[in-house]
Amino acid sequence: MNPIEYRRDAPLDIDQARELYRTSTLGERRPIDDRSRFEAMLRHANLVITAWDGDLLVGIARSLTDFAHSTYLADLAVRVSHQHRGIGRELVRLTQVHGGPAMIVLIAAPKAQAYYPKLGFQAEPRAWTRRPPAEPA
Helix, strand or coil, X not given: CCCCEEEECCCCCHHHHHHHHHHHCHHHHCCCCCHHHHHHHXXXXXXXXXXXXXXXXXXXXXXXXXXXXXXXXXXXXXXXXXCCCCHHHHHHHHHHHXXXXXXXXXXXXXXXXXXXXXXXXXXXXXXXXXCCCCCCC
């Protein structure tokens, strides 16, 4: 078992990232089959921490931050084969470190509701979301 290496803003191959999202189950809730949209998601994030097992991408924390007040942790994904090894916890810790004094805000996937309190997150009942209008047919 290789030690996990963490990298900030490492260049990502789009297909390697799509595979990670698929094997973490996050791909079920992200537009990974819309290549240009998924590529834009990765390109426009301004803080990306990745986890590597040798040459294999095993985790990602993709965020948008102002490095002062708030960091939106848009995606936290770890390959199912690499879960329960502290990789997600370390990705969150490094997001906090590199995001400066900003608080981390996220929307938890249904299956992750019990995970985030273990990392020190508190549920916020005042959060709101607004989805884009349906695209024309």
